[in-house]
Amino acid sequence: MSDQRETWRQLLQLAAPWQVLKLRHDENARRYDIWVGVEAPRQWFGFVRRGPEVPVEHYSWRHVNFGDWRVHLHVALPVGSTLEGLPWAGEFDMPFSNQLARQIFALLKADVSLQRICDLLDLPVSELWRFRYALDTGRLNVGEIAPEAIKVDEATDSDIPSLDDPVWAALVDGKLEIDIRVLGLKLMLSRLRAQMEKITDAEIRDLKLQEFQRYFAKNKQMLSHELAQLREGAASV
Incomplete structure (x- = not known):
């Protein structure tokens, strides 16, 4: 023993x-x-x-x-x-x-x-x-819980701004507003903004932005109106 x-x-x-x-x-x-x-x-x-x-x-x-x-x-x-x-x-x-x-x-x-x-x-x-x-x-x-940053390779999609593009943080933090026609996206953005007010850890904020970006990638056909505005916003942020 x-x-x-x-x-x-x-x-x-x-x-x-x-x-x-x-x-x-x-x-x-x-x-x-x-x-x-x-x-x-x-x-x-x-x-x-x-x-x-x-x-x-x-x-x-x-x-x-x-x-x-x-x-x-x-x-x-x-x-x-x-x-x-x-x-x-x-x-x-x-x-x-x-x-x-x-x-x-x-x-x-x-x-x-x-x-x-x-x-x-x-x-x-x-x-x-x-x-x-x-x-x-x-x-x-x-x-x-993680002394070193946890990194995951991201697949690239030319139609979607990259994860390190500041447009994602600007949208979630309320610095950028776009016209949203899809109810699911409205609800997700509202929830994310409420969560981000409480989250200060950089790794967790990165996870939330990553999940937000993936939502756009998985639903880009349905979100063409919102994506067009997002790409315009990326050029100006």
Whole structure:
């Protein structure tokens, strides 16, 4: 068992003083549960050194899959300690570890649907919606879960302004107004403008603009009137 704990310590890239305290696996459910905490210091001959007990707070996160096994981490955090920036930890009120959150965010940027993400990663849809809602309302900043920007190659379409064209931000921020005849676009733009008022994280703003651009690309025949104005606006922004 100690060898298994050491293997998982290395897989999770735990640094001292964090240790794998206990683990359990369920072959029927294809699930690993791993308990992480600060192991009590030991004296000579392996005896635990007794001292005043430090109160801890307990948190659980779904971590990246191990093959086709789901991994759940349970962390005992000593009061006063921090888990900021650790890939195997997560936001205290979020369901996913930082490493899994980065994986999900990369899939969102690649235009993978929420249902497909649930199928690929074996995630409960309710937890994914909770994560997505935190992104959309500015509750969660990608800078907290992804130290490096997540980039996805974009297909080019000469009829659609490129993602780095300032016309998208101008339209969403209300600096550019166009005549919109399609109700779906009116509703989407209204929702985006409300969301952008709350979102300050550059990566999430980029994701929202990317989704907006893709909407135009997928519906460009229906949005020819709006696209013509957008191209005119791109020349003047």
